[in-house]
Amino acid sequence: MLTRIDHIGIACFDLDKTVEFYRATYGFEVFHSEINEEQGVREAMLKINETSDGGASYLQLLEPIREDSAVGKWMAKNGEGVHHIAFGTADVDTDSEAIRDKGVRVLYEQPRRGSMDSRITFLHPKDCHGVLTELVTAANPAAHKAAHKDEEDH
Template sequence: MFMRIDHIGIACRDLEEKIAFFSETFELTVVAREVNEEQGVKEAMLHIADGEGGGSYIQLLEPLSEDSPVGKFLAKRGEGVHHVAFGVRDVTETMAKINEKGVRLLDQHPRHGSMGSEIAFLHPKDVGGMLTELVQAAKR
């Protein structure tokens, strides 16, 4: 069902500061930046490596407001891992399979994700407390 870990989402208060840290410390390269109004974040994707089915990344997330999901996360838990995203071949098919197994979906339909991907989130209470994202990479 899962092809790889697509990315680890990390909530941060200062996107530029975290980009500098990850770039300098771990020699990662920013491959995409965008503002996602729907999700209330500014984000940067830093490339780790390529593998079967696509690349793996660190996704840095700065909230656009304190009342956005990432803003609320930062207020409650501080900076750190926000979610884990798994690469899948077909996000719609994977959502259906997972839902049939009793895991609740936070999204009923895929939505726009980073770098043109299609994404959906699973309910953290059904996945051991971990916010889990499914990612179907954009066709290249």
């Protein structure tokens, strides 16, 4: 089942400015950044710590690249702030089905690609006491760590 808090997603208007705030204030550095066209966001993952299951915990900073993206629509109503919480799981498919069987709406019929080649799905906030909840199965952490090391070397 769920093994850790994988990340907390924070919506922001200016990704670079927000990254600088977390770097200057808390010393968090960007571990990974990407543009996710499907989700309509530019994002940065700030690593907080390693976890006992081989994963890690992050802050995920999200800047919408389109007004019609889910994050863009959310920000139009709510402004900047905590957008969602994500729990890590070894098997997003099995766990999302088990949660669906308990009456919680799962927003994607099949998990999709998330940050750092993870597999993700979301649970409806109205079924989770107002909290948009994400389930995440990380890509092979060792493979991602090696790929990130290669990026740093270049």
